[in-house]
Amino acid sequence: METLSLILIVPLLCGALMFVMPVWFKFLSKLHILLSLVVSSILLLAVGEVVRGNELSAFDHFLFLDSLGAIFLSLIAITGLLVNVYATTYLKWELEEGHITPKEAKNYFALSFIFTWTMSLSVICNNIAFMWAAIEATTLASVFLVAVKKDKKSTESGYKYIVLCSIGLAFALYATILLYAAAHDHIQGEAMLYTNLLAGAKEVDSMALKLVFIFALIGFGTKAGLAPTHTWLPDVHAEGPAPTSALLSGVLLKCAMLGLIRFYAIVANGIGFDFVESVMLISGTLTLFVSAFFLIRQHNVKRMFAYHSIAHMGVIAFGLGVGGAIGLFAALFHCVAHSFTKALAFCSTGNIARVYGTKDMTKMGGMIRIAPLTTILFGIAICSLVGVPGFAIFVSEFLIFKAAALKEAYFLMAIFAVALAIIFIADFSHFFLATFGKVEGEVVHGSEMKLGENLPLILLAFLVVAFGVWQFDSLTFLLDESVKSIIKQ
Numbered sequence: 001m002e003t004l005s006l007i008l009i010v011p012l013l014c015g016a017l018m019f020v021m022p023v024w025f026k027f028l029s030k031l032h033i034l035l036s037l038v039v040s041s042i043l044l045l046a047v048g049e050v051v052r053g054n055e056l057s058a059f060d061h062f063l064f065l066d067s068l069g070a071i072f073l074s075l076i077a078i079t080g081l082l083v084n085v086y087a088t089t090y091l092k093w094e095l096e097e098g099h100i101t102p103k104e105a106k107n108y109f110a111l112s113f114i115f116t117w118t119m120s121l122s123v124i125c126n127n128i129a130f131m132w133a134a135i136e137a138t139t140l141a142s143v144f145l146v147a148v149k150k151d152k153k154s155t156e157s158g159y160k161y162i163v164l165c166s167i168g169l170a171f172a173l174y175a176t177i178l179l180y181a182a183a184h185d186h187i188q189g190e191a192m193l194y195t196n197l198l199a200g201a202k203e204v205d206s207m208a209l210k211l212v213f214i215f216a217l218i219g220f221g222t223k224a225g226l227a228p229t230h231t232w233l234p235d236v237h238a239e240g241p242a243p244t245s246a247l248l249s250g251v252l253l254k255c256a257m258l259g260l261i262r263f264y265a266i267v268a269n270g271i272g273f274d275f276v277e278s279v280m281l282i283s284g285t286l287t288l289f290v291s292a293f294f295l296i297r298q299h300n301v302k303r304m305f306a307y308h309s310i311a312h313m314g315v316i317a318f319g320l321g322v323g324g325a326i327g328l329f330a331a332l333f334h335c336v337a338h339s340f341t342k343a344l345a346f347c348s349t350g351n352i353a354r355v356y357g358t359k360d361m362t363k364m365g366g367m368i369r370i371a372p373l374t375t376i377l378f379g380i381a382i383c384s385l386v387g388v389p390g391f392a393i394f395v396s397e398f399l400i401f402k403a404a405a406l407k408e409a410y411f412l413m414a415i416f417a418v419a420l421a422i423i424f425i426a427d428f429s430h431f432f433l434a435t436f437g438k439v440e441g442e443v444v445h446g447s448e449m450k451l452g453e454n455l456p457l458i459l460l461a462f463l464v465v466a467f468g469v470w471q472f473d474s475l476t477f478l479l480d481e482s483v484k485s486i487i488k489q
Contacts, residue, residue, distance in 0.1 A: 003046045007073075007120050010037050015113035022104045025095060025239060027057075033111045036084040039116060043077035046070070051459045051474045057126070061193055064126035067481035071332060072123045072258045074086045074478075075339045078463070079250045080116055083343050085241035086456040087112070089449075090350045100148060108148050108241075115247065122255045127192045128262065132169070132176050132280060135223060135259055138252055145247070146310035147241040157232075157239040166326040168222025174214035175263060182208035188447040194262055198485075201270030209270045216263035221255035226283050226317060227290040229406040234294075237306035238359070242350030245302060249309040250343035254335045254410070257316055261332075264320060265486040273323050278461045280411070281321030287314030288419035297428040301352060304427075304428050305345045311423055312338045315397065317414060322403045328483045330399035337384070337392035337467055337473065344383035344460040348374060350447055351457070373454055382460045384468070391431040392467035 014035040043146045049056055050070040057064045065073065093103045093462055100108075111242050118141045122134035139162055149160035184191035187200030201209070202324035222229040238246045268276045298304040312334065319331030350358065351374040367375045384391035387398075397420065466472075 003049065004056050004063045004124055006042050006096045007046060008063075008117065010042055011113045011117035011120065013407075014039060018113065020108035021219055023106055024091070025102050025105055025448070028106055028109055028325060029092070032088055032112075033085055034183060037111065039113065040077040040081040043073050043120065045084065047074045047077070047478075056124075059128050059417050061190075062194065063124050063438040064122050064195060065470065066191075066485060067478045068258070068332075068485060069098075069123045071478050072254055072334065073120065073477075073480060074200060075251055075254055075336065076116060076123065079339045079343045079460075080119075080247065081441060082456040082460055083246045083250065083347065085110060086246070086350070087241075089453045090241060090243050090291050090347075093350075104148055105387060107349050108145060108204065109139060112247070116144060116254075117141075119251060119255050121398070126194050127190075128176050128179070128194055128197070129192050131194070131259060132172055135242050135256055136166065136169050138255060139223070140170070142244070142248060142252060145244040146236050148241060152362070153239045153307065157235040161232045161236045162182060162200070164225050164229070165433070168229050169219050171215045172219025172220070172259065174453050175212045175219060175441070178208060178214045178215065179204075179263075179266070182212070182303045194266070198269060199267050201266050204270050206271045209267045210275055211265055213267040213276055213279065216260060217279060219259035220256050220318075221283065223278060224253050224260060225287075225313045227310065227314070230287070230290070230310045230313075233310060234303050234306040236344070237309070238300055239305045242302075242353070245305070245349070246343040246346035249305070249346060250339045254339055257335060261486075268486070272309050277321050277323040279321075280317050280323075280329070284314045284318030284321050285415055285419075287311070287317060288416075289422075292419050292422040292426070295423055298426075299361050301349050301361050302346070302359050304351065304361075308345070308423075308427075309338075309342060310355070312342070312385070312417075314419075317402070319396065320399055322402050322407070322409065324407065325483050325487060326399055326406065327403035328486055329479050330396045330403060332479050332482055333394035333399065333475075334393065337396055337464075340463040340467065341381055341384040341391075341393055342382075344457055344464060345385065346459050347460065348378040348381055351454070352378065354449070371449070373451075374449060374457075377454070377457045377461050380464055382427055384464045386427050387420060390465065390468050392464045394468055415437070417423065431477055440477070 046056060047070045050065055050067055057067050094100045095105060118134055118137040122131055125131040144160045146161060147155050162488055180191050183204045185198055186203040187196055191195040202303055225233045264276050286310060289306045293315060295307045298307060300410045316331045316334050319327050319334060354361055355371050384393045387394045399414055
């Protein structure tokens with residue numbers, strides 16, 4: 001109980017402390033890193049308890065941390081920490097360029113802790129209504145991180161983000177209400193608790209469950225960036241600061257996907273996996289090909305990575321659609337691999353924008369000579385995103401092929417392969433243009449970043465490679481236990 005309470009109390013206190021601190025950027029940067037370390041340590045302490053075989057609960061099971069939640073809480077802790085450390089460097093550059101004021105930087109630091117609080121609540125909340133409210137709150141907390149500059153474009157993208165996600169999540173609210181109405185007379189215990197709903201799903205009306213899942217897919221799928229309700233995502237990532245994009249893509253999208261997976265588990269255990277797998281295959285296939293089409297046409301490096309976020313949410317959906325123990329394992333592993341990879345990708349765009357003063361890859365070139373370390377980090381992110389062997393995302397994509405092969409679903413394998421091939425070609429054509437092509441635009445800062453400034457990116461790159469070549473027992477345990485909790489039939 002104490003650990004779960006600290007998960008919610010400490011980020012709020014850190015955010016409040018940052019709000020009342022004097023506007024002194026150098027001091028605030030160090031304080032931000034220190035407080036981020038404290039918050040992440042508490043989150044990982046809770047994850048460690050689950051790894052040791054304990055399930056945490058508090059307030060009569062209102063808060064609950066199982067193996068599934070522990071996977072996503074670890075992403076908030078690890079990815080969030082490294083991105084927050086990089087944010088201090090990025091905001092320093094923005095201050096030097098006059099894009100933001102010291103007060104806006106202070107507000108960014110404070111709001112990042114409020115954002116962490118909302119994401120953590122969405123992960124550990126056993127009550128599905130409050131889980132929905134927490135995911136809705138992540139929109140309200142993060143929109144100010146998107147529009148921190150307060151210029152016209154970032155404000156418009158923030159407005160689009162909050163409107164579309166709120167409308168989309170209204171469908172998830174319908175799913176929550178309908179599920180409660182269909183279940184409260186048929187299951188034991190409080191019908192708003194995920195654990196009770198999962199245990200008693202077979203007692204709920206099958207038609208109601210099918211409708212619940214469709215609403216949940218539309219609602220949480222909008223926030224996760226699944227097509228066709230993905231349209232807010234490219235604008236937000238293109239206009240928001242690089243650390244904000246890294247947090248949104250690397251962590252926030254996974255919290256929305258966790259909400260969908262919770263409903264996936266309930267409905268699948270109520271009516272069987274055929275329906276939910278079919279729906280997720282359609283959603284995943286549509287998302288993959290829509291994103292692949294737009295990736296070919298992208299020259300803005302941040303919009304390119306934004307469409308990659310959409311593509312990889314499609315990969316996760318496709319893995320859930322292929323199903324089975326291996327398919328589910330692959331989908332959950334992909335959440336982890338994509339979190340580290342996309343955080344690295346978006347943070348590297350901060351370096352690239354610093355070097356060239358633009359996000360347009362047609363105006364770049366010669367990056368390997370100007371900023372070799374940034375080029376290597378950028379290349380690692382690209383290689384992982386397209387599924388090159390030896391990098392984290394290859395593992396999950398290979399497992400999805402394996403799951404489909406074991407089911408003799410060769411047509412699905414072909415569809416998946418075609419989509420990944422399009423993404424591969426699009427990405428490397430852009431990468432080679434920016435890295436080895438002729439410099440077409442202006443080089444604003446013609447030198448590599450300092451090693452200390454690149455340290456968070458180096459650590460993210462290490463994780464991307466390490467998870468591609470090594471099996472971590474703690475993560476494997478959490479993934480195996482999560483799959484078992486979903487496949488209860």
